Amino acid sequence: MDAGQQRVAVVGGGIAGLTAALRLAEHGFKVDLFEAAPALGGRTKSFYDEDLQTWVDNGPHLMVGAYAATQKLLADVEASHHVTWQPNLCLPLWDKQRGFFALKAVAWLPVSLALLWAVAKMPNHGWASVKAMLKIALTMHNRNEKQTVAEWFAQIDAPDILIQDMLNVLCLGVMNEPLHTANAKTFARVLATSFSSQKNAKMGWFNKPLSQALIEPVAKKLRALGVCLALRHTVRNLSELDHDVVVLALPAFARNRLLGIEAEVETQIITNIHLWFAQHIALPSMMVGMLGTYSQWLFQVSAMMKEDGLQHLCVTVSADVSEQTQDECVRLVLAEIESMAGQKLAHPEKTRLIREKRATVLVREQQQLNLPQHVFDAGESPGPGQLPATIELAVISAEKTSALVINATKINA
Numbered sequence: 001m002d003a004g005q006q007r008v009a010v011v012g013g014g015i016a017g018l019t020a021a022l023r024l025a026e027h028g029f030k031v032d033l034f035e036a037a038p039a040l041g042g043r044t045k046s047f048y049d050e051d052l053q054t055w056v057d058n059g060p061h062l063m064v065g066a067y068a069a070t071q072k073l074l075a076d077v078e079a080s081h082h083v084t085w086q087p088n089l090c091l092p093l094w095d096k097q098r099g100f101f102a103l104k105a106v107a108w109l110p111v112s113l114a115l116l117w118a119v120a121k122m123p124n125h126g127w128a129s130v131k132a133m134l135k136i137a138l139t140m141h142n143r144n145e146k147q148t149v150a151e152w153f154a155q156i157d158a159p160d161i162l163i164q165d166m167l168n169v170l171c172l173g174v175m176n177e178p179l180h181t182a183n184a185k186t187f188a189r190v191l192a193t194s195f196s197s198q199k200n201a202k203m204g205w206f207n208k209p210l211s212q213a214l215i216e217p218v219a220k221k222l223r224a225l226g227v228c229l230a231l232r233h234t235v236r237n238l239s240e241l242d243h244d245v246v247v248l249a250l251p252a253f254a255r256n257r258l259l260g261i262e263a264e265v266e267t268q269i270i271t272n273i274h275l276w277f278a279q280h281i282a283l284p285s286m287m288v289g290m291l292g293t294y295s296q297w298l299f300q301v302s303a304m305m306k307e308d309g310l311q312h313l314c315v316t317v318s319a320d321v322s323e324q325t326q327d328e329c330v331r332l333v334l335a336e337i338e339s340m341a342g343q344k345l346a347h348p349e350k351t352r353l354i355r356e357k358r359a360t361v362l363v364r365e366q367q368q369l370n371l372p373q374h375v376f377d378a379g380e381s382p383g384p385g386q387l388p389a390t391i392e393l394a395v396i397s398a399e400k401t402s403a404l405v406i407n408a409t410k411i412n413a
C-alpha cells in the first residue's frame, strides 16, 4: 500500500502534532488531526483578550540559535521572519546591588573564547568564574545519567556567583527545573549545543503572538495539503480511530491517560504575570533576567511585537513553588520592577496571571512503552541526555516519528 492510500490520525494539535501532520501530509498520507481544545497550538497558544482588544500568549517563548529543527519548520512554512534574533549573544541581567549588567559575547571571537571573556567582564566575576567555565566545558561530555546539575557544579567547585548569575538562570529557563533536581546530562547537552557556535548561542523571540507567528502558518499549509483539522475532539480511546496509523503527539501524562497507563509523570509549573501600563517604564533591553527576586525574567512584550498603545510587560517564573494569588503576585512583581526601573509605578491598567500547572514534562528515566504496531509516540517525554521539554524537542520528536511512519510504510509496501 502506498502512502497516499494510508490514513493517519494525529492526536494532539500542539506544535508536535502540527509538525507530524505536516511531514506526513507532505509525504502523501491522508491525515486527520484531532485536538481537544477549541484552538490549535497547545502550550504554544495565544488568546484574544476582549477587554484589551489584544492578543496574549500564555507565556513568552524564547528560541535559541541551536533550535535547528524549529528554524527549518519556520522556513518551510514561510514564517522565519516571525522571529527576531539577537545579532550575537547578550544575556541582560539585573540585581539590586549591581544594577543592570550583561553577559555579552563579542562577535569577532569564537564563541567559547567570547563567552569566557564575557564572564570575566561581569561585575564581581573574574578568574574564579572563568576557571569554573573551563571546567564545565572539559567535563560536559562525560556526565552520568543520574547526576543532578547541582552535584556536577559541586564536583567542579563552581563559585556561587557564577551559579547565581548564569547557571541557575539558564537551568531554570531551559529545563524549568532548579539545579538540585535537574538532570546534568541533559543540561550538559544544552550547554554543548547552545555554545558550539556564535549562530547557536544567540537568542530569538517571536515578533507576533504565537498563534500568528508559529501555529497559523503551519495550519495554513496543512489546510492546503488537505489535512482535516478536527477541533474540540478529545480522543478518549484508541478504538475510536479506524486509521491505518495513529501518531500520539501528547505530553507523557496525556498519552498515559489515553492509553490507560498508571505511571506517574513528573511535570513542572510556569507562572506568567502579564501587566499593561499606561505609564512608560524605561528598561534597557527587550528582556532582563532578574536575580535574587521572585520575578525571574521580565519581557517587554509590546516592544518585542512592535505594538503601539499600552506597554505590555510579562514576568515569567519557572518552577514556581509559591502559591500566591494573582493580587499577591502582582504586588510583589510591581515592587520588584519599581526597584529595577528606579521609578515609582502607578498600578497597571490591567493584569493577568497565567499559571500553567503542567508547563513541561521533566527529564526523567523513561519507561519502555508497548504500543500496538500501528501506534507511534511523538510526544514530550524527555530522558536523561535528551533535549529538555521545549519547542525544539517537540519538533524533533515529531520529525523522527514521521520518518519512522514513512519507513514502516515502505517496509510494508
Ligand SMILES: Cc1cc2nc3c(=O)[nH]c(=O)nc-3n(C[C@H](O)[C@H](O)[C@H](O)COP(=O)(O)OP(=O)(O)OC[C@H]3O[C@@H](n4cnc5c(N)ncnc54)[C@H](O)[C@@H]3O)c2cc1C
Pocket (backbone or CB within 6 Å): 011, 012, 013, 014, 015, 016, 017, 034, 035, 036, 037, 040, 041, 042, 043, 044, 058, 059, 060, 061, 062, 063, 233, 234, 235, 236, 249, 250, 251, 254, 258, 270, 272, 356, 358, 359, 360, 379, 380, 389, 390, 391, 392, 394
Ligand atoms: C508558559 C510556558 C512557557 C514556555 N516557554 C518556552 C520557551 O521559552 N522555549 C521553548 O522552547 N519552550 C517553551 N515552553 C515549552 C513548549 O511550549 C512545549 O514544550 C511545547 O509547546 C510542547 O508541544 P507539544 O505539541 O508536545 O505539546 P502541547 O503543546 O501540550 O500539545 C498537546 C495537545 O494535545 C491536546 N490533547 C491532549 N489530550 C488530547 C486528547 N486525548 N485528544 C485530543 N487532543 C488532546 C492538548 O489540548 C494540546 O493542544 C514553554 C511552555 C509553557 C507552558
